[in-house]
Structures are given as structure tokens and as C-alpha cells.
Amino acid sequence: MSEIWAGMAEAFLLIWSRDADLIEITLRSLQVSLSALVIASAVALPLGTWLAIRRFRHRRFVIATLNALMGLPPVVVGLIVYLLLSRSGPFGVLGLLFTPAAMIIAQVIIITPLIASITHQAMRELWSDYHDLLISLNTTHGQRIATLILDGRRTLMTAALAGFGRAIGEVGAIMIVGGNIDHVTRVLTTAISLETGKGDFALALGLGFVLIALSLMVNLAIHSLSRTEREGRW
Amino acid sequence: MVSQDLFAQLRGVVVRRRGKAVLGPIDLDLSGGGFTVVLGPNGAGKTTFLRVLHGVERITSGSVTWSEPAKTAQQGQAYVFQSPIMLRRSVRANLAYPLQLLGLPKTEIAARVVHWAARIGLSAAMDFPAPRLSGGEQQKLALARALIRLPDTLFLDEPCANLDGRSTREIEEILREATQAGARIIMTTHDLGQARRLADRVLFLNNGQVEEQGAADNFFTAPKSPGATGFLNGDIIE
Amino acid sequence: MIRTLLIALSLTGAAVQAETLRLAVTTSFNNSGLSDVLLPAIARDIGLDVQLLVVGTGQAIRLGQSGDVDAVLVHSKAAELAFVADGYGSHRREIMYNDFVLIGPSEDPAQVSAAKSVTDALKRIAQVQSTFVSRGDDSGTHRKELALWDAADRDPTDFTQWYREVGAGMGGSLNSASAMNAYILADRASWLNFGNTGNLSLLFAGDPTLFNQYAYLPVNPKRHAHVKAKAARDLENWLVSSRVKQIINGYEIGGEALFVFNARP
Numbered sequence: 145m146s147e148i149w150a151g152m153a154e155a156f157l158l159i160w161s162r163d164a165d166l167i168e169i170t171l172r173s174l175q176v177s178l179s180a181l182v183i184a185s186a187v188a189l190p191l192g193t194w195l196a197i198r199r200f201r202h203r204r205f206v207i208a209t210l211n212a213l214m215g216l217p218p219v220v221v222g223l224i225v226y227l228l229l230s231r232s233g234p235f236g237v238l239g240l241l242f243t244p245a246a247m248i249i250a251q252v253i254i255i256t257p258l259i260a261s262i263t264h265q266a267m268r269e270l271w272s273d274y275h276d277l278l279i280s281l282n283t284t285h286g287q288r289i290a291t292l293i294l295d296g297r298r299t300l301m302t303a304a305l306a307g308f309g310r311a312i313g314e315v316g317a318i319m320i321v322g323g324n325i326d327h328v329t330r331v332l333t334t335a336i337s338l339e340t341g342k343g344d345f346a347l348a349l350g351l352g353f354v355l356i357a358l359s360l361m362v363n364l365a366i367h368s369l370s371r372t373e374r375e376g377r378w
Numbered sequence: 379m380v381s382q383d384l385f386a387q388l389r390g391v392v393v394r395r396r397g398k399a400v401l402g403p404i405d406l407d408l409s410g411g412g413f414t415v416v417l418g419p420n421g422a423g424k425t426t427f428l429r430v431l432h433g434v435e436r437i438t439s440g441s442v443t444w445s446e447p448a449k450t451a452q453q454g455q456a457y458v459f460q461s462p463i464m465l466r467r468s469v470r471a472n473l474a475y476p477l478q479l480l481g482l483p484k485t486e487i488a489a490r491v492v493h494w495a496a497r498i499g500l501s502a503a504m505d506f507p508a509p510r511l512s513g514g515e516q517q518k519l520a521l522a523r524a525l526i527r528l529p530d531t532l533f534l535d536e537p538c539a540n541l542d543g544r545s546t547r548e549i550e551e552i553l554r555e556a557t558q559a560g561a562r563i564i565m566t567t568h569d570l571g572q573a574r575r576l577a578d579r580v581l582f583l584n585n586g587q588v589e590e591q592g593a594a595d596n597f598f599t600a601p602k603s604p605g606a607t608g609f610l611n612g613d614i615i616e
Numbered sequence: 617m618i619r620t621l622l623i624a625l626s627l628t629g630a631a632v633q634a635e636t637l638r639l640a641v642t643t644s645f646n647n648s649g650l651s652d653v654l655l656p657a658i659a660r661d662i663g664l665d666v667q668l669l670v671v672g673t674g675q676a677i678r679l680g681q682s683g684d685v686d687a688v689l690v691h692s693k694a695a696e697l698a699f700v701a702d703g704y705g706s707h708r709r710e711i712m713y714n715d716f717v718l719i720g721p722s723e724d725p726a727q728v729s730a731a732k733s734v735t736d737a738l739k740r741i742a743q744v745q746s747t748f749v750s751r752g753d754d755s756g757t758h759r760k761e762l763a764l765w766d767a768a769d770r771d772p773t774d775f776t777q778w779y780r781e782v783g784a785g786m787g788g789s790l791n792s793a794s795a796m797n798a799y800i801l802a803d804r805a806s807w808l809n810f811g812n813t814g815n816l817s818l819l820f821a822g823d824p825t826l827f828n829q830y831a832y833l834p835v836n837p838k839r840h841a842h843v844k845a846k847a848a849r850d851l852e853n854w855l856v857s858s859r860v861k862q863i864i865n866g867y868e869i870g871g872e873a874l875f876v877f878n879a880r881p
Contacts, residue, residue, distance in 0.1 A: 231683035231840060241684055242638065242669065270466075277463040279434050281476055282452055291475075295466045323669040325638075338670075341787035342647060343794075343812030 151349020155357075158350055166351075170358065173331040176244050176318070177311040180251035185304050188256045192263025192303075193289045193296075196271050207264065213257035218250075222317025225250045229321065242323040247331075250317040255307035262303035270296045305363060312359055332358070384409040384445060385531075385562070386431065391440035393426055393586075401426045401586040402440065408564075412557050413576045415594070416566040418583035419615040424566040425460070427583060428533050431564065432457050456524035458534045462516040464508040469500050472508045472519060476527050494522040497552065514545030521549060525556055532556060534565035538572065550576060570610070574598060582606045584615060636665040637847045638685040640676035643785035644757055645689060645830065648714070648805030648874055650867055657863060662850050672785060674754035680704055680833065683840030687848045688833045691803075692756035696831050705833040706845075711855050712864050712875045713829045716760060717807055718820035719790070720746070720799035728799070734823040735768040742770050745778040747798035751789050752781030760828065761801045767825070790816075803828055808869040829878075856881060 158166045195207060227233050229241040229249075240246045270292055278288050293300065315333035322329035324338060332355045339348035384407055392402035401423040408414070416424050429435035430442060433452050444451035456476075465472050473494055477487045495501045498518040503511070508519060517537060524532060534553075538546040546569075553576065557563055567573055573580065577594035584605040590597065601607045608615055645651065651668055658664050669679065673690045680688040681704045688705070690696060699705045718728055718737055726744040731737035741748055750772070751758035765772050772779060782792045786806040793800040794814035802810075807818065832855055834848040854860060856879035864877040 231842065233682075236683075242667070274463065274465070276434070276457075276459055277465075280432065280457040281479060283479060287479060291465075323667075323671075325667045325669060328667055340791070341643070341785050343787055343791055343810045345812060 147345050148349060150346040152353055154346045154350030155353035158354065166354065168327070169330050169332055169335050170354065172244065172329075173312060173333070173355070173358070176247045176331060177251060177308060179248045180255060180311050181304060181308045183248070184252045184256040184259055184307055187252075188259035188307070189263050189293060189300055189303070190289060192260040193267045193292050194285075195260075195264050196267035197285070197288055197292070210257050210261050210264070214261055216254065216257070217316070218254050218314050219316030219320070221253050222250050222320035225253065225317065226320045241321065242325060242329060244322070244329060246321040247318040247329060250321050251311045251314060254314060254317060255310050258310055259303045259307040262306055263300055266296055266299035266303065267292050270299075301366060305366060308362060309359060312355070312362075386445070387443045388430075389441050389443070391430060391442060392438045393423075393430060393435060394438040399438075399586060401430065402438075404440070404588055406581075406588055406591070410579060411560070411562045412578035413553075413594075414562070414564045414579045414581060415573045415577035416564065416581045416583060417570075417573055417609065418566075419609060422583040423586040424583050425535050426586075427581075428457075428535055428564065428566055432533050454530035456527055456529040456532050458517075458520050458524050458532070458537050460536045460539055462513075462520035464511070464516055464519070466509055467507070468505045469495065469508050469511070469519060470504040473523055473526055476523060480527070490526050494526050498522045498548075514541045514548075517541060517545065518549060518552075521552060525552070525561075528559075529561060532561050532563045532565075534563065536566050536568055539568060546572070582609070584609075635663065635844070635847050636667055637687070637844055637851060638667045638669060639687050639689060639851070640669045640671060640679045640685040641689045642673050642676060642691060642756055643670055643787065644691070644755075644803040644806050646670040647786050647809050648803070648867075649809050649869065650805065650864070650875065653863060653867060654860075657860075658851065658854060661859070662854050664847055664851060666851070672753045672755040673757075673759070677704075680835050683835060683843060686835055686843045686845075687851065688835070689830060690756055690833070691828050691830045692759050693829060693831070694759070695756075696833055699833055703839055704836055706836045706838075707834070709832045709852055709856065709879065711830050711832050711879050712877045713827050714875045715804050715821060716757070716801055716826040716828050717804050717818050718799065719793065719802050719807055719816050720819045721797045722815055722817045724819055726799065728819045731820055734764055734820065734825055737820045738764055738768040738770065741799055742768070742775070745776070747778050747780065747796050748775075749789055749793040749796060749798045749800040750779060750781045751786070752783045753785070755785075756828070757786060757801065757803060764801070764825065804872075805869070805874040808872060808874065830875075855879065 195203070195210070225246065226241065228235050229238070229246055230236050231241070240249070274292065278291065283291070313333060315337055318329075318331065319334050319337065322334065324330050324334040332351055336348045336351045336355070339351065386408040388404050388406040390402070391404045393400050416427060418424050426435055430437060432455055433442070433448065434457075446454070465475060470491055473491045474487050477490060492501070495504055498521070500515060500519065508516065511519065521537065538549055541549070550572070553563060580590070580592065580594050580597040581588055582590040582597065582601075582603070582605070589603040590601065590606050597606070598610065601610055605615055641651065646668065655666055655668070658666050669676075669685060671679070673692045673695060676688050676690050677695055677699055679685045680699060688699070689711070696705070696708050700708050718734070720726070720728055726740040726746045728737045728740055731740055750761055762772065780792070780796065780798065782789050784792065786802060787810065789800060790802060790806065790810050791812055794812050794816055797815050804821070832852055834845065834852060835843045837843050837845040861877040861879070864875050865873065867874055
């Protein structure tokens with residue numbers, strides 16, 4: 145218990161002193177996870193919506209696969225991405241291994257199924273509400289997807305936040321493909337892992353509390369953004 | 379442009395669900411403007427019939443032909459559902475939506491939205507969220523949203539089924555104005571009084587078949603089929 | 617004249633800033649804290665920005681084999697010789713050594729502190745069946761431990777549940793040993809730098825068999841044309857210089873020197 149207090153004290157000290165290393169790895173954590181979130185959402189939101197409105201032969205199978213992919217162990221994804229990006233691998237010539245780009249790639253793979261799945265659930269509900277009306281109005285597929293995404297944006301925000309939460313707390317994959325190189329690919333989670341391995345629990349906990357605070361702030365920021373829209377419209 | 383002539387033909391139309399024929403076979407010529415009211419007991423297939431005409435119900439066999447090519451025909455049609463479907467947006471946005479789909483210029487959209495909001499008495503509630511309106515207001519909004527495109531044909535599926543007398547009267551007024559502006563209206567209803575008030579022509583559906591059709595006066599004073607007679611009497615039709 | 621000088625200076629400055637090198641090192645090396653001293657010195661002296669990948673010996677070798685790093689610094693002679701023999705590394709250069717020590721609960725149930733040699737110490741532990749934590753991760757330390765059991769005529773595969781393979785780096789394994797109040801073989805540097813000692817203390821050291829040789833292996837450019845062979849050479853020359861000899865021999869934790877420089881020029 146005393147170590148938890150020590151951890152909180154450590155966290156406070158790091159933030160108060162505006163520790164340069166802390167700022168650096170925090171910014172990098174945000175850079176990696178937010179980039180992954182943007183890319184993953186760009187793929188997953190339309191995909192999940194499209195799956196909700198389109199009927200095709202193997203639809204059930206695709207949806208089941210998508211849900212199953214949510215359970216992909218991140219460390220396995222990391223290992224596979226490593227093998228692909230390694231110099232001895234097919235994409236080695238791109239030189240992406242041990243860079244933040246590799247970490248973003250791994251995290252995109254991990255969170256896209258999650259965001260797509262939640263999006264699909266939400267859009268299916270909304271589609272069943274809107275179905276008759278949108279068909280009656282002769283909408284094209286593109287118009288339907290746009291309408292559903294626009295009117296369902298609050299739930300989609302939740303989906304995106306779920307993806308972000310997964311990404312910012314992830315450590316297995318980015319450790320393998322990033323290498324936790326100081327000043328290059330070290331982020332909050334990998335730093336916590338490193339300090340724990342060194343036995344420096346106080347620092348590890350301190351970083352952990354910073355990570356929790358960061359995650360909370362992002363969540364609150366996004367929710368307050370959506371609420372200001374609320375006052376205007378709803 | 380709506381003419382008094384033939385506007386739709388149904389030939390051998392059958393709709394099957396789970397192996398059972400819920401509608402048809404139907405051979406029908408539809409012509410004329412004004413109000414065509416589709417009557418019949420519950421489960422007769424009225425809603426299915428309406429949806430078939432609008433092209434949103436899959437036909438198992440047969441054909442529906444309009445006097446215009448299918449695509450243009452559907453664009454000139456609008457449909458009001460029994461339970462109004464509101465977009466999760468404001469009143470204003472709901473009204474503007476069909477026009478935005480058509481790509482009309484913003485000024486035109488704004489003008490029409492203001493006009494129709496006033497017509498249904500919701501000018502003061504432009505920014506109010508539509509799903510939170512009362513049942514009657516929602517149905518009026520749905521109607522305005524349908525008419526805002528100035529359709530040639532308007533389908534309504536029991537539009538006043540869940541509404542009070544006042545809302546019913548207001549809606550019937552708007553419908554009459556629409557026919558006077560040149561739209562033809564095909565609607566189903568349970569309310570015989572409403573049918574008597576509005577109908578120019580009646581189609582009587584029973585067990586998925588069109589048992590009778592003709593001018594409204596003729597139907598109400600001298601129904602031919604036993605089903606129709608029983609229905610007008612208020613009997614239970616099985 | 618002055619202008620030319622300034623331009624020349626700025627150009628060298630720019631050239632000096634540019635180069636990066638990826639070096640795979642073991643967790644034991646990183647945990648000693650020596651890298652925190654060496655890296656800035658490298659940047660200052662030869663303008664090389666060394667990116668350290670801190671992994672187990674097995675993974676370091678693997679990274680060298682696939683050409684994902686430019687050089688490797690590990691402490692597992694057999695694996696190193698194979699690395700060079702198979703053509704993955706151009707050669708092997710010894711740099712320094714430290715020693716392994718036996719850590720255990722202060723009560724010392726197996727009486728390891730009274731042992732005559734490390735083989736004697738291990739036999740005592742096996743006899744009493746005191747809890748023993750093994751790295752279990754195919755690292756240099758792990759292989760050393762297995763070699764020592766072999767010298768003591770014991771086969772770890774016969775051991776029962778008192779022998780715990782944790783499959784972790786040095787720090788993680790020490791954490792586990794601390795939590796289980798167990799014996800563990802560790803490199804002195806990691807032990808001295810470890811923050812969570814609990815009830816553990818250093819019980820046995822000094823047997824020459826426990827010496828732990830670190831070697832530098834550049835990845836063979838004939839195998840992987842893209843590696844930074846020149847930078848790897850520059851780093852190697854720096855690592856065996858007398859300047860570095862001073863840094864390494866002078867590196868202490870709590871007044872104790874950790875490494876002994878033994879590179880031959």
C-alpha cells in the first residue's frame with residue numbers, strides 16, 4: 145500500500161517538475177495512439193456502417209470474423225507485424241521497424257476490429273429505425289452511410305474512445321515492433337514495463353498514474369466536446 | 379403532371395412470405411387523380427399493397443408498371459408511414475433532408491422549409507429535436523417532409539391511426555390542399571368516416587385480393603361483394 | 617578566412633549529428649546503468665546516436681541474424697561463436713567482463729555463503745531444495761546458469777517445483793526472486809542497480825567460473841548490405857579505446873566497480 149502512495153507522490157513530482165523525459169514519452173504515447181485512432185476510425189467507421197446496411201451472402205460470417213478479431217492478442221499482432229517489417233521480411237526494405245510508424249501500424253491492426261464491431265452494432269440499430277424512410281426516399285448507399293454516421297455520431301464517438309483506450313494502454317505489440325528505444329520509440333506503457341523490470345516500482349506506478357490521468361483527460365475532452373453540441377441541438 | 383388517365387398497371391402481382399401468399403394475384407388498372415382510399419379488414423394486405431405500389435416490397439411474381447419509367451416514377455412519389463419515422467435531428471433538419479438529397483440550392487431549401495414548417499404550425503419549434511415531438515406533431519412533420527418534395531403521388535399508410543381528432547382534421551386539410559395542387563393520393567385507412575370524407579375512389583382489399591373497386595359513392599351506397607357489405611356493416615371479417 | 621572556418625565547422629557539426637546506429641544489448645547490460653554513461657560519451661566523442669534495443673541474448677542474436685540491428689553486445693560465448701561461424705557476424709571483439717553472483721534469502725537455508733565453490737553452492741541448494749528462480753529465457757545469464765548446473769552434475773529437468781523458470785529479464789526475475797524469497801543467479805551489475813531487494817542479499821561470489829565476458833559483434837555487411845558497417849566499426853574502435861577503459865573501470869555503484877575492461881587493441 146505504501147508503494148501506491150509512493151507512486152502517486154512520484155507521479156505528482158514528475159508532473160510538477162515538468163520532467164522533460166516524461167513530457168517526451170507522454171507526447172509520443174499520444175502521437176502514436178491518436179494517429180492509430182484516426183487511421184483505424186477512417187477504416188472502421190464506414191466499414192461497420194456498410195456492414196450494417198448491406199445484405200450479401202457471407203455477411204454473417206464476416207461479422208462473426210470481425211467480432212472474433214477483437215479478441216486478437218495484441219502481442220501476437222506485434223510478433224506478426226515484426227516478422228513482416230523485419231529486414232529479413234517482405235516489407236523490410238521500408239525500414240519501418242523500431243520506429244513510431246511500426247507502432248502505429250500494429251495498433252491500427254489491433255483496434256480496427258474493435259471500433260468496427262461497436263460501430264456495426266450501433267448502426268444496425270439505427271438502420272432498423274431509418275430503414276423504411278431512407279429506402280422510400282431513394283437514397284444511394286453513400287447517402288445512407290453518411291446519414292447513419294452523422295445521426296449516430298455519439299455512439300461512434302464511444303466506439304472511437306473504446307479504440308483509443310485499447311491503444312493507449314497497449315504494451316505487448318509496441319514493445320516488439322518499437323523496441324522501446326530511449327528517445328525514439330519509448331512511450332508510457334513501455335517505460336512502465338522497463339521500470340517495473342528494474343524494480344523501480346515507485347517510478348513505474350508514477351508513470352502509470354500519469355497514463356490513467358491522460359486517458360481520463362482525453363475521455364473528458366471528447367465528451368465535453370459532444371456536450372457543447374448537445375446544448376445547441378438537443 | 380398528373381393526368382386523369384391510367385398511371386399504373388398491376389399484372390399478376392403476387393407477394394409470398396414464408397411460402398404463404400399474403401397478396402395477390404392482383405390485376406389492376408389505376409387511373410385518375412384525387413383520393414384513392416384502400417379499405418379492408420386487418421391483415422387484408424393493405425400495407426403490403428401500398429408498399430408494392432411504391433416499389434419497396436419485393437414481388438414474388440407479376441409486375442407493376444407505371445406510366446413513367448420506374449426510376450422517375452419513384453422519385454415523384456412520397457410515402458408516409460403509419461408510425462412516423464423521425465430522423466434524430468431538429469424539425470428544420472428533418473424537413474430539409476429530402477431536399478438535400480436532391481441537391482437543391484440552399485436558398486430554395488430554406489424557403490420551402492420555412493413555408494412547410496409554418497403550414498404545420500411548427501415554426502416556433504424549428505430547432506426542437508423531432509423525436510421529442512408529440513405523436514400528432516410527428517405525423518404532421520412526416521407529412522410535410524413528404525410533401526416538401528412536391529411529389530406527383532403521395533402514399534399514406536393509416537396516417538391518422540394514432541392521432542386525436544384535431545390532428546386528424548389538420549392532416550386531412552393538408553391532404554385536400556395537396557390534391558388541389560395536383561398531387562394524387564393513395565391511402566389506407568381504418569376510419570370509415572375518414573374514407574367517406576376524402577375518397578374519390580375506393581379499393582376494397584380482403585384476404586390479399588382486390589374484391590371491389592370503383593367510385594366512392596357507389597361503394598358506400600351499394601357495395602357488391604359480401605366482404606365489403608360485411609365490412610361496411612361493421613362485422614368481423616375472417 | 618573566418619567565414620570559411622565557420623562554414624567548415626558548421627558542416628562538420630552537421631555531419632557529426634547525422635549518424636544513428638542500432639545496437640541490441642542484453643537486459644543485464646542495460647540494468648547495470650553503464651549504458652546511461654556510455655551513450656552520451658559516444659555521441660560526444662564520435663557523433664554517433666546509438667539506439668539501444670534492450671532484449672534477452674536470444675532475441676539480440678535473432679535481431680542480428682535478421683539484420684534488424686547493426687551490431688550486438690551480449691555475453692554468451694557459445695552463441696557468439698556460432699553467430700560468427702554462420703556468417704551473421706563479421707567477428708567477435710571482447711570488451712569487458714563482470715561477474716555473476718548468487719543471491720538468496722538472508723537466512724540462507726542452503727548455507728550457500730559457506731560453500732567452497734559455485735558448484736558446491738548449487739549442490740547445496742539442490743540438496744535442500746530451496747526455492748530457486750531461473751531466468752528461463754535462453755539469455756546469456758540463463759545459459760551460464762545451465763552450464764553451472766551441468767558442472768555440478770545436476771540436471772534442471774529433474775528438479776521439482778522448487779526450481780522456478782520465470783522466462784523474464786534480469787530485473788523481472790529478481791522481482792520474482794524477491795517476492796518468493798528465493799535463490800537466484802544474477803550479474804553483479806543488475807543486482808547492485810536493483811531497487812526491490814526485499815529480504816535478499818548477496819551470498820556467494822568470487823569463483824572464477826562466474827566471470828561473465830561481454831563481446832561486441834558487428835552484423836556482417838556481406839549478409840545484410842544495408843547495415844551501417846562503418847558506424848559499427850567506429851563504435852567498435854571507440855569501445856576498445858583507453859578512454860573507454862577509464863570509463864568502464866571507473867564505473868561504480870555504491871563504491872563498487874562492476875566491470876573490468878579487457879579489450880585487446
